[in-house]
Amino acid sequence: MTQTPGGDAPLCHGGDLGWLAAAYPDAPRPLLDLSTAVNPWPYAPGAIPATAWTRLPQAAAAADARDAVATALGVPDPAAVALVPGSEAAIRRLPELLPPGEVDVLWPTYGTHADAWARAGHRVQRRAADALGQGTAPVRVLANPNNPDGRVVDAATLRAWARSCAARGGLLVVDEAFADLQPAHSLAPEAAELGAVVLRSFGKTYGLPGLRAGAVVAPPALARRLAGHLGAWPVSGPALAVMARAYRDPAWLATTRARCANAAADLDADLAAAGLRVAGGTVLFRLAETPHAAALHAALARHGIAVRRFDAHPAWLRFGLPPDAGANARLRAALAAAPAG
Numbered sequence: 001m002t003q004t005p006g007g008d009a010p011l012c013h014g015g016d017l018g019w020l021a022a023a024y025p026d027a028p029r030p031l032l033d034l035s036t037a038v039n040p041w042p043y044a045p046g047a048i049p050a051t052a053w054t055r056l057p058q059a060a061a062a063a064d065a066r067d068a069v070a071t072a073l074g075v076p077d078p079a080a081v082a083l084v085p086g087s088e089a090a091i092r093r094l095p096e097l098l099p100p101g102e103v104d105v106l107w108p109t110y111g112t113h114a115d116a117w118a119r120a121g122h123r124v125q126r127r128a129a130d131a132l133g134q135g136t137a138p139v140r141v142l143a144n145p146n147n148p149d150g151r152v153v154d155a156a157t158l159r160a161w162a163r164s165c166a167a168r169g170g171l172l173v174v175d176e177a178f179a180d181l182q183p184a185h186s187l188a189p190e191a192a193e194l195g196a197v198v199l200r201s202f203g204k205t206y207g208l209p210g211l212r213a214g215a216v217v218a219p220p221a222l223a224r225r226l227a228g229h230l231g232a233w234p235v236s237g238p239a240l241a242v243m244a245r246a247y248r249d250p251a252w253l254a255t256t257r258a259r260c261a262n263a264a265a266d267l268d269a270d271l272a273a274a275g276l277r278v279a280g281g282t283v284l285f286r287l288a289e290t291p292h293a294a295a296l297h298a299a300l301a302r303h304g305i306a307v308r309r310f311d312a313h314p315a316w317l318r319f320g321l322p323p324d325a326g327a328n329a330r331l332r333a334a335l336a337a338a339p340a341g
Contacts, residue, residue: 034307034322038204039206046242048238048241052237053237067244076189079224083227084215084234088112097225098170101138101170102122102125104125105125105141106141113173122139129153133160143177145178150282155186166194172196174187174191174199178205178284180205206246211242213239273332284321290315296338299334300338303334305334
């Protein structure tokens with residue numbers, strides 16, 4: 001659900017099941033959360049050193065995690081990487097580092113982007129994907145792949161946009177929260193050289209959103225400014241340990257890419273069988289379209305299943321990946337009993 005950018009009301013996101021438990025106390029338990037676009041097969045954190053809990057986060061641990069991120073993303077200089085407590089924090093803080101000006105934001109997309117730039121005093125223009133490259137704003141913001149429709153902008157186009165933004169004294173900001181599993185068009189290796197900013201989420205791909213970890217790739221001077229803006233210890237000691245380990249595990253990532261892609265294809269089939277049109281998505285979520293979206297959302301909630309709806313697009317529902325065969329069967333049964341087509 002989205003709010004007007006810059007408003008006082010907080011943006012609503014998926015993942016909080018309190019509303020479902022309160023509104024549907026008789027719904028079957030356990031509740032099934034498909035409202036977030038988080039990998040349901042998380043990375044196993046492994047043993048965390050006791051000192052990660054009992055000491056302030058160490059500079060050496062932060063440097064180790066930063067090196068792991070840079071290597072995994074193909075970033076030549078680790079100084080171009082800033083570690084952040086989740087990409088949401090970076091989305092909020094980055095607009096505060098630039099003087100107020102014109103900002104074009106791809107729309108629809110993750111709602112925090114437009115809201116954060118507007119709250120920081122920027123003049124935000126929402127633009128459809130086919131018009132984003134035609135504006136003259138020095139700052140352009142997009143998610144790639146996009147949330148919630150999964151639209152992808154190719155790397156060559158992103159490079160051209162980055163250069164045009166830099167020529168105007170601005171920058172291109174690319175939210176790559178879902179790019180770990182669809183890396184072909186990532187701008188991360190070139191971001192610093194192009195004067196662009198790339199945001200990376202750790203929680204979505206690695207299935208550990210509660211850890212609150214992420215990274216930003218930017219020209220080193222901007223990366224340092226952002227890090228300074230976040231304070232002395234932006235990422236916890238346990239999070240640093242898990243990040244360093246996970247980003248050095250390419251075999252896990254390759255297996256996860258295949259597993260999620262197969263699960264997304266299975267979800268497509270289940271949604272289509274229920275009469276829903278799959279309008280887009282990534283390998284971590286699917287966007288379905290139906291004129292009965294509101295009724296379907298409520299019907300699934302009565303079955304103890306949370307999916308994501310959008311006030312600005314009342315025909316849309318976003319489905320995360322069911323975590324196991326039981327969840328798949330439960331979703332299929334609920335869809336079969338609900339209005340869909």
